[in-house]
Amino acid sequence: MNKRLVVLLGMSLVSSAAFAQSSVTLYGIIDDGLTWTSNQGGKSAVQMQGSISQGNRWGLKGAEDLGGGTSAIFRLENGFNVNTGTLSQGGRLFGRLAYVGLSNDHYGTFTLGRQGEAVGDYIGALSANGTLPGGILFPHPGDLDNNGIDFRLNNAVKYVSPTIAGLTGVAMYSFGGVPGDFNKNSAKSFALQYVGGSLQLVGAYTSIDHPATAVPEGVWTPNNTVNGNYGLAASSYKVLALAAAYTIGSARFTADWTHTQFGGLDPTLGAKINGHVTFNIAELVASYMVTPTLQLGAAYSYTQGNVSATGKSPHYNEVDASVDYLLSRATDVYASATYMRAGGGAVADLAPVLSPSSSQNQLALRLGIRKRF
Template identity: 40%
Template sequence: MKKMLITGATTMITLTGAAHAQSSVTLYGLIDAGLTYTSNQITGTGGGGHSNWQMTSGAVQDSRWGLRGAEDLGAGLKAVFALENGFNLNDGQYASGSRIFNRLAYVGVSSSDYGALTLGRQTDGMVDFLAPLSLTGTEYGGTHFAHPFDIDNLNDSFQINNSVKYTSPQFAGFRFAALYGFSNQAGGFANNRAYSFGLSYVSGPWNFAFGYLQLNSDARTPGQLNANGAVTDTTAASLQNTLSTSAVPVGVLADSQKTLGAGVNYLFGPAVAGFVYTQSKLTRFFQTNLSATFQNFEGNFRYALTPAVELSGAYTYSRAGGNGGGGIPHWNQVSGMADYHFSRRTDVYIQGAWQRVSPSGTSPLGVAWINGVSDPSSSTTQIQATAGLRHRF
């Protein structure tokens, strides 16, 4: 990994770093490309039942590049920053809108004794603490392993703008963080704000975590949403594509989205077993009186067959209830992955997922849609499989 070491007005580039550098900037990245098969996809005109073979970017982890750095301020303090861009490898475009640094953009101060305080566009407590215990939040499963619509954000589908975050150092196995995202609107303090916290505890082979995220807005009439607030691309918007309320514009937040979750991992020998539970409550979404509660139950397992070969798999049961579905649909998803490492930086993988949704009553959430697949299924089932190559730098 290359580091650019800057001291005063002198800039020096080195391959190994410098032991007494006062400051450093690191260029890093990840490229994930693959060929993906998907069954039963609808067409652009609404027709369905067609298989699709595609070149894809980020089937497991989003392709990205970034800069992170630190400057020693003395007395155990450091100035820190991170700028990270996500992109689509197959066409070279930004992965999210027109933002250059659409994944991360923050600056702050850090202390090994007192923790870190950072400001900017950042991840929330669900991503920081709970996602590492779920295969969707790791290199062992990723995008297509996510729970339906990634409603709990464990796959880091969106980040929090205008946020201030404190992250504690680890003490006796405990670590915690808290975040607040401002609406940045005069007269609309609660119109598109966010707050979140997370906690983890590690003891021997056990790893426990808890996360909470709340999003608030005032989206009762068209155009009222504050587009400069904490969140501008939420899972509530993605649900619009499967619900029948087509008169409501995409991108509108619910009045409230409250997500919480807890999980545990247990390490034994070359294997890790885990369980994760999440719950998301949405109220008054799509400018209506609709409300819904989504619950996800995930069991996962990974095993290092050899130092170079890793196997992983997960089963997720999800269900939705409330007055927004006309019933209680539920999902079953089975996902698996085999990974072979040529080196620490380069690997190839085969990965796939099968999803079945069982709608109840008149629920419009009646078709399968594996996360990260471009279009939903034309039926209650969908299969996705990817063979890919991943490189880190």
């Protein structure tokens, strides 16, 4: 009887220890505020908008220690519209992220599910969109390179290496799921990051086959004209990107460059022309912590496009200034001003959350509050 009691007590202690080594965390971000725009379709507008500084979300993430430096991990992340209560990301319950996998201290992390691609996750994090509270009002024009993370990849297998001498590698593949055509609707994405002291360097690449059907929530729909006279429905989509960040005291400077190509434009896919369209985008960002609770930020980006079928070269100059004040570690209020001037036959179109201007110019002013939990 005493032996049985000892065995049961031992099993209970082991079970309790196992549960103690598991964790589940609830987290989220709620952003809301007012945006004034100088010109949307020829008229000014005042709108209450959420998900500007960061996308509104709530999520669950967890890890279970399996021993030997290995953990089972998962993450489920929901996106929502704070002003209407509706789901974002096309009405998906966990449209931002949904994956499960294994992580090992020595061999890296392997995950399966719906996940972010490398350009948005790594280059976007160093851009004005990822570092200043103007957020989604300052993505690259039309979010052509997914700098603002307008899409994620479904059916994705992702590997993140351990960090060795400051270097971390990322590789992922998204299965297209088309019977008899393994490549159709598939996607590949890679990144290499170096972090050493005050310096951070990142390179990333993403390629998607038939993006309009592989990732329908992206920017390649026929009504995304960018320069007013062609759609971006293509048979292929490729982005090559580089970024760097350097911190000096209370100041941080970042720079990024992306090369985006929509290849095989085809009217049967919804495009208005044949051929291909390319965009080169360069951006500089600076931020400074005046006090531990007050940040000032500024950014500039230039976009140069080329339309092979017409020879047109749409281009865009964009500037941004912001003030961010921390009420606490989890709550801040901010103000931002963003201005775009388009050329080469293009009209100004600051962000997917706004309608295009009827002219070459568009200005957006924003007051917002952001709460993290």
